[in-house]
Structure formats: C-alpha cells, structure tokens
Amino acid sequence: MSNSTSMSEEASVSSDHTRGHDYNNSLSSLCTPISPPYHQQQQQEPSPKAKKKRSQPGNPDPDAEVIALSPKTLMATNRFVCEICNKGFQRDQNLQLHRRGHNLPWKLRQRSSKEGVRKRVYVCPEASCIHHHPSRALGDLTGVKKHYSRKHGEKKWKCEKCSKKYAVHSDWKAHVKTCGTREYRCDCGTLFSRKDSFITHRAFCDALAEESAKLMAADAAAATGMTTSTSPPLLHHPLFLPFSSCDSLPNPKPNCNTSPYQVKPQNPLPSSLLHPYLHHFPATTSSYLSATTLLQKASTMGPTTTRSATISTAAAGQMGSSMFDAGDPSAWQRNDRLTRDFLGAVAGDAGEEGLLSLTGALGLDLVTAASCDRDDHNKHFVGFPPVTGTWGDC
Amino acid sequence: MDTLFRLVSLQSSDQQSSFNSSRTSSSSRSSKANHQLFHHPFQNQQELDKYREECGNNYHLCVDEDFSSSSSSKHLQPHLSTPPTAATTTTASTTHVLFELADFSFPPDLNIDFASPSSSSSAAGGGGGRWAAQLLLECARAVAARDSQRVQQLMWMLNELASPYGDTEQKVASYFLQALFARLTSAGPRTLRTLAAASDRTCSFDSTRRTALRFQELSPWSSFGHVAANGAILESFLDAAAGGGGSPQPQRLHILDLSNTFCTQWPTLLEALATRSADDTPHLSITTVVSSASPSAAVQRVMREIGQRMEKFARLMGVPFKFNVIHHAGDLSELDLDRLDLREGGSALLAVNCVNALHSVSPAGSRRDLFIAALRRLQPLIVTVVEEEADLQPASAGDGGGEEGEEGFLKVFRESLRFFSAYFDSLEESFPRTSNERLALERAAGRAVVDLVACPAAESAERRETAAGWSLRMRAAGFAPAAFSEDVADDVRALLRRYREGWSMRSAEEADDPGGAAPGIFLAWKDQPVVWASAWKP
Numbered sequence: 001m002s003n004s005t006s007m008s009e010e011a012s013v014s015s016d017h018t019r020g021h022d023y024n025n026s027l028s029s030l031c032t033p034i035s036p037p038y039h040q041q042q043q044q045e046p047s048p049k050a051k052k053k054r055s056q057p058g059n060p061d062p063d064a065e066v067i068a069l070s071p072k073t074l075m076a077t078n079r080f081v082c083e084i085c086n087k088g089f090q091r092d093q094n095l096q097l098h099r100r101g102h103n104l105p106w107k108l109r110q111r112s113s114k115e116g117v118r119k120r121v122y123v124c125p126e127a128s129c130i131h132h133h134p135s136r137a138l139g140d141l142t143g144v145k146k147h148y149s150r151k152h153g154e155k156k157w158k159c160e161k162c163s164k165k166y167a168v169h170s171d172w173k174a175h176v177k178t179c180g181t182r183e184y185r186c187d188c189g190t191l192f193s194r195k196d197s198f199i200t201h202r203a204f205c206d207a208l209a210e211e212s213a214k215l216m217a218a219d220a221a222a223a224t225g226m227t228t229s230t231s232p233p234l235l236h237h238p239l240f241l242p243f244s245s246c247d248s249l250p251n252p253k254p255n256c257n258t259s260p261y262q263v264k265p266q267n268p269l270p271s272s273l274l275h276p277y278l279h280h281f282p283a284t285t286s287s288y289l290s291a292t293t294l295l296q297k298a299s300t301m302g303p304t305t306t307r308s309a310t311i312s313t314a315a316a317g318q319m320g321s322s323m324f325d326a327g328d329p330s331a332w333q334r335n336d337r338l339t340r341d342f343l344g345a346v347a348g349d350a351g352e353e354g355l356l357s358l359t360g361a362l363g364l365d366l367v368t369a370a371s372c373d374r375d376d377h378n379k380h381f382v383g384f385p386p387v388t389g390t391w392g393d394c
Numbered sequence: 395m396d397t398l399f400r401l402v403s404l405q406s407s408d409q410q411s412s413f414n415s416s417r418t419s420s421s422s423r424s425s426k427a428n429h430q431l432f433h434h435p436f437q438n439q440q441e442l443d444k445y446r447e448e449c450g451n452n453y454h455l456c457v458d459e460d461f462s463s464s465s466s467s468k469h470l471q472p473h474l475s476t477p478p479t480a481a482t483t484t485t486a487s488t489t490h491v492l493f494e495l496a497d498f499s500f501p502p503d504l505n506i507d508f509a510s511p512s513s514s515s516s517a518a519g520g521g522g523g524r525w526a527a528q529l530l531l532e533c534a535r536a537v538a539a540r541d542s543q544r545v546q547q548l549m550w551m552l553n554e555l556a557s558p559y560g561d562t563e564q565k566v567a568s569y570f571l572q573a574l575f576a577r578l579t580s581a582g583p584r585t586l587r588t589l590a591a592a593s594d595r596t597c598s599f600d601s602t603r604r605t606a607l608r609f610q611e612l613s614p615w616s617s618f619g620h621v622a623a624n625g626a627i628l629e630s631f632l633d634a635a636a637g638g639g640g641s642p643q644p645q646r647l648h649i650l651d652l653s654n655t656f657c658t659q660w661p662t663l664l665e666a667l668a669t670r671s672a673d674d675t676p677h678l679s680i681t682t683v684v685s686s687a688s689p690s691a692a693v694q695r696v697m698r699e700i701g702q703r704m705e706k707f708a709r710l711m712g713v714p715f716k717f718n719v720i721h722h723a724g725d726l727s728e729l730d731l732d733r734l735d736l737r738e739g740g741s742a743l744l745a746v747n748c749v750n751a752l753h754s755v756s757p758a759g760s761r762r763d764l765f766i767a768a769l770r771r772l773q774p775l776i777v778t779v780v781e782e783e784a785d786l787q788p789a790s791a792g793d794g795g796g797e798e799g800e801e802g803f804l805k806v807f808r809e810s811l812r813f814f815s816a817y818f819d820s821l822e823e824s825f826p827r828t829s830n831e832r833l834a835l836e837r838a839a840g841r842a843v844v845d846l847v848a849c850p851a852a853e854s855a856e857r858r859e860t861a862a863g864w865s866l867r868m869r870a871a872g873f874a875p876a877a878f879s880e881d882v883a884d885d886v887r888a889l890l891r892r893y894r895e896g897w898s899m900r901s902a903e904e905a906d907d908p909g910g911a912a913p914g915i916f917l918a919w920k921d922q923p924v925v926w927a928s929a930w931k932p
Contacts, residue, residue, distance in 0.1 A: 158884065160888065160891075161888060161891070162888060163881065163884045163885045163888050165881075194892055196617070196621075196662050196889075197607075197610065197611050199661045199662050199665050200607060200610065200658055200661045200662060201607060202661070202707065202710075203660075203661035203664075203703060203704065203707040204603050204607065204658075204661075204700070204703050204707075
C-alpha cells in the first residue's frame with residue numbers, strides 16, 4: 001500500500017482535495033475506514049500510544065483517490081464487469097472466477113497491479129450530504145452504498161411488529177431479530193413487552209412524579225444560585241437537564257432564569273446548546289436521543305452492557321447526554337475510570353476538555369459535589385444497550 | 395335490579411288487576427300516574443313474604459330442576475339452599491324453572507331457545523346463547539306497545555336471569571333491564587344522576603388511570619383511534635412544517651383535544667414527535683376540553699393531576715410543551731372556540747382531535763352541524779374524528795329530540811342492544827375473570843344505556859351516529875376526507891396484532907358506493923364494526 005509514502009507527505013499538504021489539516025501520525029490504518037481522530041480545532045496531538053478509536057466517519061487519507069459515482073452507478077448491483085464479454089458481477093471474486101474461463105494469457109490474467117493503485121474513497125452523490133465533500137469521503141464502497149440508502153434512499157423494508165422502516169435490507173434483518181424481544185422496564189418496576197403501553201404507562205407513572213418531586217426540590221435550590229452547589233442541586237437528573245440547567249449555559253436565555261423548571265417553549269434553545277458540542281460528538285437530534293435514552297434506560301438488557309451504557313451516554317453526546325455527563329458528577333465520578341478511558345479514547349483530550357469547559361461554564365464544582373443519589377443514578381444506568389448497535393435503528 | 399323489589403316492599407297495597415289469580419309474578423309499582431303499566435300486587439301478603447324471603451335483595455338463580463308440581467306456591471319453596479353467588483353458569487338450569495311453572499302463563503309465542511352453551515355467551519352466534527337480546531327486545535316491544543302484562547312477565551324473567559356480575563348475557567340483561575325500568579317509571583334522568591354521583595364518589599386519578607390504561611392494554615377499543623389519529627396528526631404536521639421549507643422559525647403544533655380518554659393518547663405522540671422530527675423538536679401545546687352536563691370536582695382533580703404528569707413526561711421526552719385544561723359545563727356546542735387562542739397568534743398549526751366527542755353534542759336542532767362548522771372556522775390543519783359506530787339518532791330528525799315515537803324507541807333500543815352487546819362481549823373476552831377496571835367500564839356503559847333508553851334525546855350525550863352520518867356532516871361543513879397513509883394503516887395493523895383474537899381492521903369505503911360513503915377505517919370486533927376513525931382537512 002502506499003501508506004508509507006503518503007505518511008511522509010503529511011506535513012506538507014500535497015493532496016488538493018483535503019483541507020490543510022494536520023493529520024497526526026496515526027495514518028497507518030488507512031485501509032480501513034477508521035481514521036485518525038479528527039480535530040477541528042487542532043488541539044494537541046494525541047500520544048503515540050493513543051488507542052485507535054472510531055471517530056466521525058469519512059476522514060480519509062488525504063492522498064486517496066476520490067471517486068464520485070452517480071446514484072445509479074452507485075446502486076448498480078453489478079459493479080464488476082468482465083472486459084471481454086461485458087458480463088456483470090456483484091463481487092470481484094466472482095468476476096475473477098469468470099475471467100478464468102476466458103483462457104487469458106498469463107500476463108493479462110493478473111489483475112493489473114497498477115503502480116499507483118491508490119486507496120479509493122467515495123463521496124456520497126447527494127449534494128446536500130456532508131459526505132458529498134471529498135474531505136469527508138467514505139472509504140468503503142459498500143459503506144457508502146449503505147449510507148446513501150439509509151440517508152437518502154427510500155425505506156423499503158418495514159418491520160412487521162413495530163412498523164419501523166429501513167432502507168437497507170441488512171439493517172432491517174438485524175432489527176427484526178431483536179424487535180419484540182426487548183422488554184421495557186419502568187422505574188416503578190413494571191415490565192412491558194410493548195413499547196406503546198410502556199410509554200403510556202411511563203407518562204402517568206408515579207415513579208415519574210417522584211423523580212420530579214426530587215428534582216423540583218433540587219432545582220429550586222439550583223435556581224437561586226449555581227455557584228458552589230453541594231449535594232441536592234447537582235442531582236440534575238440527566239434527562240431533565242436540557243431545560244432546567246439552561247440558566248448557566250454559555251448562551252443563557254433570559255427566560256430560563258425565571259422558572260427553570262418550566263418547559264421552555266423556545267425552540268432555538270436546543271439548537272444553541274447543540275452547537276458547541278457538535279464538534280465533539282456525532283450530530284444527532286437532541287430530542288431523538290432523549291427519547292431513546294428514556295427507552296434505553298428502560299429496556300432490560302444484561303448487566304454486561306452497563307459499561308457500554310456509560311460509553312453510549314458519553315458518546316451519544318448530544319445535548320441531553322452531554323449535559324448529563326457534565327451535570328451528573330456522581331455518575332461521572334463513580335464511573336470515572338470507564339468514562340475517562342472512553343473519553344481518552346474517543347475524542348482524545350479535546351473531548352475531555354470540551355466537557356471540562358462545559359462544567360466550567362456551568363459553574364459547578366463537580367469534583368466536590370457530593371452525590372446523594374448515587375444509587376438512583378446507578379439504577380438508571382442499568383440496561384443501556386450499546387448505542388451503535390441495535391438502538392441506532394430506533 | 396334491586397329497585398324492582400324495593401318498590402314492591404314499600405307499597406303494600408295497590409290496585410288489583412284483572413290478572414290471572416294464580417299468577418305470582420312480581421311487579422313493580424309505578425310511582426307516577428302516567429305510567430300505569432305495572433299495577434299488579436302480589437295476591438296476598440303471604441306470597442309476598444315467601445317471595446321476599448326467597449329472593450331477598452339479590453339475584454336469585456335457582457339451581458334445582460325438579461319442578462313436577464304445578465301449583466303456584468310450590469315453586470318458590472326449595473330454593474333457600476342456594477344463596478345467590480356470582481356464579482354464572484346456572485343460567486341454563488334456571489330457565490328450566492320458569493317453564494315448569496304451569497301457572498305462570500307464559501306467553502306461548504315467546505319461543506326462546508335457552509339451550510345453553512356453557513358459560514360463554516359468545517359461543518353461539520344466534521340461537522342458544524343470545525337469550526338476553528331476545529328477551530330484551532321482546533320486553534322493549536311490549537313497553538312500546540304498552541302491554542303491561544307482557545312487560546311484567548318479561549321483566550320478571552329478566553330480573554331472575556340478569557346479573558351485573560354474571561356472564562355477558564346476564565350483564566347485558568341487567569343493565570338494559572335497569573334502563574327499561576327507569577324508562578317505565580319515568581325516572582331516567584334521576585337514575586342517571588344517581589349512578590353518576592355514585593361513580594363520581596369513587597373517582598380518583600389513580601382509579602381513572604388504572605381503568606384507562608388497563609383498558610388500553612387489554613383491548614384496542616380506544617387505542618385504535620389513538621394510533622390512527624396520532625399518525626394522521628403527526629404526518630400532516632410534519633408535512634406542513636417541512637413544506638414550509640425548514641424555516642428558521644420553530645414549528646409549533648397546537649392540538650385541540652376533545653376526548654373522553656383522559657389524555658392517554660398523547661404520550662405516544664410526544665414520543666413520536668421527539669424521535670421523528672428531523673431537527674429541532676417542535677413545540678406542542680395541548681388544550682383539552684372536558685365537558686359534562688355537571689362538572690364534578692373529582693374530574694377537575696383528575697385532570698389537574700394528568701396535566702402535571704403530561705408536563706413532566708414532555709420534559710422527559712425533551713419536547714417543549716404546554717398543557718391547558720378547560721372544564722366546560724354544558725353542551726360542547728356552547729363552547730366558544732375563538733376565545734381559546736388556539737392558533738397562538740397565528741404561529742401554530744392547529745389540529746383538532748375529536749375522540750367520542752361529537753356524539754356528546756346534543757342531537758337536538760342543528761347543534762352538531764353548527765359545532766362542526768365552528769371547527770371548520772378555526773381553519774385547522776387536520777381534524778381527526780374517532781367515533782363509535784352505532785345509529786342511535788332519534789328517529790325523527792325533525793324535532794330531533796322531542797318525544798320519540800315507539801318506532802324511534804325500538805330502533806334506538808335495538809341498535810343500543812347490538813352495540814353494547816358487542817362492547818360487553820369484547821370486554822368479557824379481553825379482561826380477566828374478575829376485574830375492577832372492567833366493572834368500572836361496564837358501569838359506565840350501563841349509564842350510557844340508561845341515557846339512551848330512558849332519557850330524552852335532546853339532553854343525551856350518548857347519541858352516536860354511524861360513520862356515514864358523521865361523514866355527511868363533515869362534508870356539509872366544508873371538510874374533505876384525508877385518507878390514512880399506508881404507514882398509519884400498517885401501524886394500526888401492527889397494533890391489532892398485539893391483542894387477542896377477534897379484532898380486525900377494515901377500510902370504511904364500500905365497494906358499491908364509489909363516492910366513498912365513509913372514509914376512514916373501522917375497528918371490528920368479530921367482524922362487526924364498532925369504532926370508526928377518520929381524518930378530515932378543510
């Protein structure tokens with residue numbers, strides 16, 4: 001592979017289709033879509049021993065060849081065409097097998113290993129898509145096909161049980177395997193097999209009322225002063241944070257301060273909260289994840305997923321969860337090892353910094369915060385499935 | 395039917411009648427002079443005592459079958475041994491009793507086949523298991539024809555057989571008998587008020603929540619309409635909002651909720667709104683209107699609690715939310731819609747959700763049409779109508795609520811019988827054997843039956859109409875039907891799959907009426923359409 005050559009060129013930006021960013025030395029794994037940690041703000045380099053972790057997809061080798069296919073070509077099933085008889089095949093191996101039958105002379109038999117066969121990356125043909133730009137091209141053809149279907153394609157596959165729709169057949173298959181097998185557990189302890197009855201129950205459940213009662217008390221104290229807060233105010237329940245802690249955000253809205261526990265009717269609020277953190281975390285809709293966070297909480301999975309659960313909350317990283325991580329010192333502290341590991345892995349120090357700056361903005365002294373409700377929060381963690389897994393489909 | 399006996403014991407002396415002297419049927423006394431249909435006392439005090447000690451104040455289901463004797467008094471004797479229980483399977487054997495009584499001049503034309511199914515009344519479609527319907531219809535006919543003798547016989551028989559704790563047939567018999575009795579004694583409104591007060595006493599947030607949620611868990615009766623309506627509302631809102639071109643202005647949706655399901659429809663909509671809206675979650679306001687002839691403090695408390703929970707839940711879901719409750723005393727058509735600020739100054743899209751609300755508007759005059767026209771003036775984005783399918787309109791549209799003739803009464807009676815039999819049947823099969831929630835639902839249905847059978851139509855809040863009827867009204871007011879999308883239809887089908895056998899969905903369009911007599915979809919219980927859901931746009 002040409003990796004070694006491209007690495008030596010990294011300092012001087014040779015490729016004209018990537019931005020002049022300073023990719024650090026972890027370019028060795030360019031054959032896979034996993035790319036080096038991507039810093040928009042060009043923070044310090046991660047240590048050489050940094051674990052390679054999946055960051056935002058589509059940060060390709062600057063030297064890779066960018067291929068732009070039309071939607072039709074992209075979705076064409078027979079990509080490999082025999083040059084001799086023009087027969088089309090879905091897989092390269094099948095094409096090779098077929099070519100053998102043509103009795104080609106030895107030289108022609110070899111797949112022409114061109115000297116500069118460069119790594120190929122593909123852009124999404126959809127103009128409005130973020131992956132349309134070559135700097136965000138995706139490295140795997142199958143991957144870009146699936147991406148195109150998922151994001152811009154028609155959802156042709158539908159789950160029988162819950163009517164969820166999918167564009168990619170394999171996504172659908174994966175979902176059908178688990179749909180209906182997952183159970184939902186409410187905080188009050190009741191188990192549900194149906195999502196809709198769970199939701200309706202949850203909305204009126206007494207457990208909900210109790211949580212809120214606790215938070216009301218907490219929030220009342222928090223509203224008065226967010227400076228040095230000891231135990232109760234810091235019990236900002238993660239899922240309630242989006243609205244209740246807006247007063248201390250970098251861009252405070254005036255009406256936040258009045259009744260922090262009222263739901264803010266202003267919509268711009270969520271988006272402004274999102275922006276600072278978009279850099280660090282994959283962009284997903286805030287509300288999407290808060291709803292799914294709720295469901296994640298409630299679904300009962302094995303205890304082994306607890307760890308991934310915390311990872312998922314940190315990684316999910318949009319408004320609700322990021323606030324959560326910052327605002328929940330008890331959980332943060334307790335799962336410190338895990339989250340730090342994860343944070344160290346995912347966003348490097350930048351990610352952690354981001355969160356620290358957030359906490360700074362909040363004016364909370366997280367480290368000293370006592371946590372009264374450790375157990376409660378612990379309870380909420382149980383049963384988080386990995387976010388990138390089946391949940392992505394919800 | 396406690397009242398039956400209570401009246402007997404209160405009034406010991408009364409007119410004699412020209413009845414067969416050996417008759418020992420019980421009767422009730424009419425307290426008003428107008429309805430002198432019942433005026434037969436017991437032959438003598440002795441028999442009255444015997445009867446009373448036999449039957450007491452409970453339902454008396456005779457188990458013994460040995461009735462070789464034909465004398466009138468004997469039949470009352472041997473049954474002290476079987477205390478009335480909630481047992482339901484004695485129906486069949488009981489009825490044999492009545493046929494053995496030679497002196498009980500049983501109307502020869504009453505050819506009711508009591509050959510019993512086992513306990514479930516749903517076992518036999520026609521014939522055997524449906525004695526309640528037959529008896530009740532006969533009784534109603536007798537009432538309409540003012541045939542007092544027959545009425546007495548039938549009511550006595552029904553009283554023997556009926557029980558609100560028995561099987562479906564017995565329950566139906568019990569509640570309809572109560573209503574018939576109220577009609578005969580002109581005590582319809584009074585009975586209704588008493589029953590309503592009784593239920594109000596036990597009404598609380600907890601009981602209401604439990605009943606509503608359990609009902610939705612076990613039967614798609616209400617969730618059918620909810621799923622369809624939510625789907626239609628959400629889709630039309632997202633389409634309209636997206637069509638606006640992803641405007642920087644946040645999208646706001648205001649829902650005018652006219653329903654009797656205590657906001658159990660909205661949590662799933664909130665969740666869907668949170669997960670399906672592409673970018674920022676739109677702001678949702680819900681204005682719920684609770685209207686009743688006599689608003690009760692209990693209902694107000696319940697609604698307040700519901701409001702709090704909804705707000706908390708919306709916070710949980712991350713949906714900006716506002717919730718209003720309006721308690722309206724009187725008919726829904728009197729509500730001044732313009733004062734509610736439904737458009738929020740023009741920034742919000744309005745959806746109107748009518749679940750079982752339209753039939754609560756009095757059918758008198760053109761109130762219903764006026765009300766729907768008022769809805770039309772609001773220029774909503776979409777109006778979802780969920781109604782129960784039954785033709786309970788007063789017969790003469792002219793006076794629309796004046797005194798119904800016999801024909802009108804019989805028609806309403808027959809239709810109510812059909813509808814509520816299906817309802818009770820579905821409840822029976824969905825709920826477990828003993829269920830407080832089901833009992834509460836049945837009692838509510840019983841009140842509706844009293845309203846339909848014994849109260850004047852003009853003040854009735856239970857006069858349902860068919861899908862075709864409502865469709866005509868909606869069209870007349872300037873609405874056009876909006877078909878449910880395939881997605882919504884799939885959701886509904888998926889919903890029905892989660893329940894027990896017996897439920898099905900069908901489209902309302904008839905093949906033979908290309909004009910589309912009724913748009914929307916039906917929920918059918920054992921192939922009988924019971925609930926209709928539809929969506930309308932201006």
